[in-house]
Amino acid sequence: MTDRVDYTGEGLDEADLASTPYAQLTRWIGQAQAEGVRAAESPEGLALQFATVDAAGAPNVRTVLMRFLDPRGPGFVTDAGSIKGREIAANPAVAASLGWPELFRVVRFRGLAEPIEPEALADYFSQRPWGSRVAAWASHQSEQVASRAALLAEFDRYAAQFPDRGNPDDVPVPPSWSGFRIRATEVEFWAGRSSRLHDRIVFTAPSAAELGASAGQVPLLDDPSAWTVSRRQP
Numbered sequence: 583m584t585d586r587v588d589y590t591g592e593g594l595d596e597a598d599l600a601s602t603p604y605a606q607l608t609r610w611i612g613q614a615q616a617e618g619v620r621a622a623e624s625p626e627g628l629a630l631q632f633a634t635v636d637a638a639g640a641p642n643v644r645t646v647l648m649r650f651l652d653p654r655g656p657g658f659v660t661d662a663g664s665i666k667g668r669e670i671a672a673n674p675a676v677a678a679s680l681g682w683p684e685l686f687r688v689v690r691f692r693g694l695a696e697p698i699e700p701e702a703l704a705d706y707f708s709q710r711p712w713g714s715r716v717a718a719w720a721s722h723q724s725e726q727v728a729s730r731a732a733l734l735a736e737f738d739r740y741a742a743q744f745p746d747r748g749n750p751d752d753v754p755v756p757p758s759w760s761g762f763r764i765r766a767t768e769v770e771f772w773a774g775r776s777s778r779l780h781d782r783i784v785f786t787a788p789s790a791a792e793l794g795a796s797a798g799q800v801p802l803l804d805d806p807s808a809w810t811v812s813r814r815q816p
């Protein structure tokens with residue numbers, strides 16, 4: 583274990599808070615990018631720790647990369663048949679966090695997952711490197727596989743079927759290719775400060791239960807009339 587670190591971040595005061603969660607989120611993302619700080623646990627881009635719940639109510643968490651961001655919420659691509667995909671289909675309640683430890687900053691989301699539109703998914707798929715597109719056919723994410731050799735054999739099979747001709751449509755979009763957006767009803771901005779007296783400022787919209795658990799009815803992150811602001815103890 584390392585020595586204790588006193589968190590000397592800038593903190594977050596109500597006076598400096600943006601008027602919407604979207605403006606605050608994009609401000610922090612922009613500041614991290616300007617300082618060359620990557621999101622936690624990712625060699626590329628913005629890594630979200632993304633949690634779902636299983637049928638028994640037990641949580642499940644894993645890393646995904648944020649590939650979409652607009653006022654509806656952050657989004658990522660995945661396999662619809664994966665564990666996360668199946669859990670979302672049964673229960674869209676999700677949570678995520680996005681953090682920059684060097685800046686002593688974390689954003690936490692709670693809300694409902696909503697499928698990303700097929701056109702946006704296909705557009706993103708066509709921009710991936712050929713090998714990644716073939717791998718999306720070869721891997722049935724979260725299923726058991728007998729060995730790494732078996733996975734590579736599947737890759738070779740699809741590589742032969744969809745050879746690399748340098749075109750974005752060399753590899754069709756696999757049927758299980760999907761993605762989800764987090765329609766947040768709560769967004770917390772956590773900013774580490776000295777002596778563990780951290781700032782936690784929370785934007786809250788009506789809860790999923792109040793909304794009838796429909797992701798499409800969750801307010802936009804950039805709607806200033808939808809959110810109330812409160813402060814939590816650290």
Ligand SMILES: Cc1cc2nc3c(=O)[nH]c(=O)nc-3n(C[C@H](O)[C@H](O)[C@H](O)COP(=O)(O)O)c2cc1C
Nearest residue numbers: 623624644645646647658659660661664665666724
């Ligand atoms: C840095 C990083 C980025 C990842 N990005 C994604 C991603 O965007 N989508 C995805 O489905 N899995 C991604 N993964 C793999 C997931 O963490 C996870 O292993 C996989 O999605 C299967 O999760 P599940 O079995 O719970 O569905 C990433 C892993 C790491 C470490």
